[in-house]
Amino acid sequence: MTRPVTVVTGGSRGIGAATCLRLAADGHDVALVYVSDDESAERTAAAVRATGARCLTVKADTSDDIDVDRLFTTAADALGPLTGLVNNAGVTGRLGRLVDTDPAALRRVVEVNFLGTLLCSRRAAQEMSERGGGAIVNVSSAAATLGSPGEYVHYAASKAAVDALTVGLAKELGPEGIRVNAVAPGVIDTGIHAAMGDADRPRRAAATIPLGRAGRAEEIAAAIAWLLSPESSYATGAVLRVAGGR
Ligand code: NAP
Secondary structure (H helix, E strand, O other), X not given: OOOOEEEEEOOOOHHHHHHHHHHHHOOOEEEEEEOOOHHHHXXXXXXXXXXXOOEEEEEOOOOOHHHHHHHHHHHHHHHOOOOEEEEOOOOOOOOOXXXXXXHHHHHHHHHHHHHHHHHHHHHHHHHXXXXXXXXXXXXXXXXXXXXXXXXXXXXXXXXXXXXXXXXXXXXXXXXXXXXXXXXXXXXXXXXXXXXXXXXOHHHHHHHHOOOOOOEOHHHHHHHHHHHHOHHHOOOOOOEEEEOOOO
């Protein structure tokens, strides 16, 4: 039996790293895509390989169409035909009100979170339709429906765009045997909060979460793994909220 081959963008750290490890445990070979942190990428790749899975690291900016072309070609050459894509790479920029956020930061959030998801989905769909099927999972956010006023409305809006893409692309690609779903995490304990200028955010958010705590990256990885697996064979166009009740 051939093993599934899955591209995970933003696989070096946080939710993406947990996803690479979970998929490896489920029998996938993985192309781990990251943009800058070589050390974390190599550390996660070594942990994936220790499970017996193949893991290729590819340094690429998912918001750049030339990089995206290269990453899919490299992955297919090294690992074989693509069966899955996890569009997980994402950034928030610094926390703050829209009026105080500079245009370059707005552009980066939209380009990485939304354009990057479009570019990777487009390229993966080309390969998957040739092969006769596959599964795409987009990592959205509960912010898409909460709006995140005072924190990052532009980020929330970029994730709402990902949700709309999930619905439309699922309908467009369903006849080709390609399923497209999303996972919408709530507050998850990763390095993204320190990067937005508030490392303590997951701990403080606990008071506003019905389950009383921030989530763990592994809890999101489990939902992603399910949506990639044959167990979810009739699910497409779904946005699965994994947010502790928020
Ligand atoms: P994280 O710990 O900050 O990790 C981000 C990952 O994305 C890293 O692997 C990073 O690579 C990669 N990345 C960033 N920009 C990229 C680009 N242009 N091209 C390729 N890779 C890029 O983030 P996380 O918390 O795991 O979040 C993962 C996803 O979940 C994001 O889409 C985020 O919006 C979403 N999410 C997170 C939370 C949360 O509370 N953590 C909640 C809802 C949704 P480097 O290591 O090279 O920098």
